Amino acid sequence: MxxxxxxxxxxxxxxxxxxxxxxxxxxxxxxxxxxxxxxxxxxxxxxxxxxxxxxxxxxxxxxxxxxxxxxxxxxxxxxxxxxxxxxxxxxxxxxxxxxxxxxxxxxxxxxxxxxxxxxxxxxxxxxxxxxxxxxxxxxxxxxxxxxxxxxxxxxxxxxxxxxxxxxxxxxxxxxxxxxGASITARNPKVSTGRPELTDAAVVVAGGRGVGSPEGMGVIEQLADTLGGAVGATRAVTDLGWAAHDIQVGQTGKTVAPSLYVAAGVSGAIQHRAGMQSSKTIVAVNKDANAPIFAISDFGVVGDLHQVLPALVDAIAAKRG
The missing domain is CATH 3.40.50.620 (HUPs)
Known part of the structure; x- marks a missing residue:
C-alpha cells in the first residue's frame, strides 16, 4: 500500500x-x-x-x-x-x-x-x-x-x-x-473560550441585520449555548461591529461546520463562498426573499432579536 x-x-x-x-x-x-x-x-x-x-x-x-x-x-x-x-x-x-x-x-x-x-x-x-x-x-x-x-x-x-x-x-x-524571516516575539491571542472559527463544528454568524455592535451579543449567546464559534459578514466587520478575524466569506475565512446558523445575513455570494459547504445551514432573516434561504436547509422568517433568544431559552429548557 x-x-x-x-x-x-x-x-x-x-x-x-x-x-x-x-x-x-x-x-x-x-x-x-x-x-x-x-x-x-x-x-x-x-x-x-x-x-x-x-x-x-x-x-x-x-x-x-x-x-x-x-x-x-x-x-x-x-x-x-x-x-x-x-x-x-x-x-x-x-x-x-x-x-x-x-x-x-x-x-x-x-x-x-x-x-x-x-x-x-x-x-x-x-x-x-x-x-x-x-x-x-x-x-x-x-x-x-x-x-x-x-x-x-x-x-x-x-x-x-x-x-x-x-x-x-x-x-x-x-x-x-x-x-530569511524569523519570529522575534509571540503574543498569544486572548482566549474567548470558544473553538477556533475554522475548526468549529458549530458556527453562529451575524450579518447587518444585527443592527449594532450590541446586537452581536445575541449571536454570541447562541454560539455559547451551542458550544460553537462566532462568525460575521464583511459588512459587520467593516462597520466595526465585530473583529475582522471572524469574517466569513470570499475575503475572509472559509468554514464547513456541521451546523451553520446565519442570523440577519442576506446571503450575498461573497459570504456564501465561505460557508455554503456547511453540512446543515439554518437561516434567520426578516426578508422572506433573502438569497440565504436558497441554500438553507431550514429557514425562519423573523426578527433575529426575537428568534435567537427564544431558541436559547428552548435549548436551556430541553437540557433541563
Whole structure:
C-alpha cells in the first residue's frame, strides 16, 4: 500500500483536530504517515496513532519554532523524497496553502487546493472541490508527481482507527534562504473560550441585520449555548461591529461546520463562498426573499432579536 503523508499541525493542547480529518481522508488513498515539524512527544504520537497514522516522521530543531512556513515546506519535501508518497495532504489555510505551493514546485507535482474529498480511482488520485463561490463542484486528477492536496477543515468527519505508529526521527537540512524571516516575539491571542472559527463544528454568524455592535451579543449567546464559534459578514466587520478575524466569506475565512446558523445575513455570494459547504445551514432573516434561504436547509422568517433568544431559552429548557 502506498504511503500518504499528512502534515500534522500542533496546538498547545496537542494535535489540531483538522489533522485527524486529514488522517481519515488519507486512509482512502493508502497508508497514512504523519509528519510532525516540532516536538513529537508521546501524547502527540498517541493521538496521531488513534486516527490511523502508522508512521510518525519527527522533524525536530528550530524549523517550527523560530521561523515561518518555508522551513516546514523544505522539511516536508525532504521527508517526501525519503518516503516516496503517492499523496501529501495539508490543511487548507493561509500557511497550509503556502507550504503546499512550495512543496508542489520543489517536487514538480500537481496541486489541488481547498479539496472537500479525495479518492483513489484506479491508482489516480482524485480530489473534489467546491468552485466559483461554491456554485459548482469540480473533480480534478493529479497526473504528475505525488499529489499535493490541501483540504478544508470540517470537510471530512474524523474517524478513529487505532494504530501503533513507529517513530522515525528525521534530520533535515534547512537552507539559509528559508531562515530569511524569523519570529522575534509571540503574543498569544486572548482566549474567548470558544473553538477556533475554522475548526468549529458549530458556527453562529451575524450579518447587518444585527443592527449594532450590541446586537452581536445575541449571536454570541447562541454560539455559547451551542458550544460553537462566532462568525460575521464583511459588512459587520467593516462597520466595526465585530473583529475582522471572524469574517466569513470570499475575503475572509472559509468554514464547513456541521451546523451553520446565519442570523440577519442576506446571503450575498461573497459570504456564501465561505460557508455554503456547511453540512446543515439554518437561516434567520426578516426578508422572506433573502438569497440565504436558497441554500438553507431550514429557514425562519423573523426578527433575529426575537428568534435567537427564544431558541436559547428552548435549548436551556430541553437540557433541563
Amino acid at each position: 502506498s504511503t500518504v503523508l499528512v502534515l500534522a499541525e500542533l496546538t498547545p493542547s496537542g494535535v489540531r483536530p483538522a489533522t485527524f480529518e486529514l488522517l481519515t481522508a488519507a486512509r482512502a488513498l493508502g497508508d497514512p504517515a504523519a509528519v510532525v515539524v516540532g516536538e513529537a512527544g508521546d501524547d502527540v504520537v498517541a493521538q496521531l496513532g488513534n486516527y490511523g497514522a502508522t508512521t510518525v516522521y519527527a522533524v525536530g530543531g528550530a524549523a517550527a519554532e523560530d521561523y515561518l512556513s518555508v522551513p516546514k515546506a523544505e522539511a516536508l519535501v525532504q521527508v517526501a523524497q525519503q518516503a516516496n508518497p503517492s499523496a501529501i495532504l495539508i490543511t487548507s489555510g493561509s500557511e497550509g496553502k503556502d507550504i503546499a505551493a512550495r512543496v508542489a514546485v520543489r517536487l514538480d507535482s500537481g496541486i489541488v487546493t481547498d479539496a472537500v474529498s479525495v479518492a483513489d480511482e484506479g491508482g489516480t488520485i482524485v480530489a473534489a472541490q467546491a468552485i466559483v463561490a461554491g456554485t459548482y463542484h469540480a473533480t480534478s486528477e493529479v497526473t504528475r508527481g505525488p499529489a499535493v492536496i490541501t483540504m478544508r477543515p470540517n470537510a471530512t468527519n474524523a474517524e478513529q482507527a487505532a494504530a501503533t505508529p513507529s517513530v522515525e526521527n528525521v534530520d533535515v537540512a534547512i537552507s539559509d534562504a528559508a531562515k
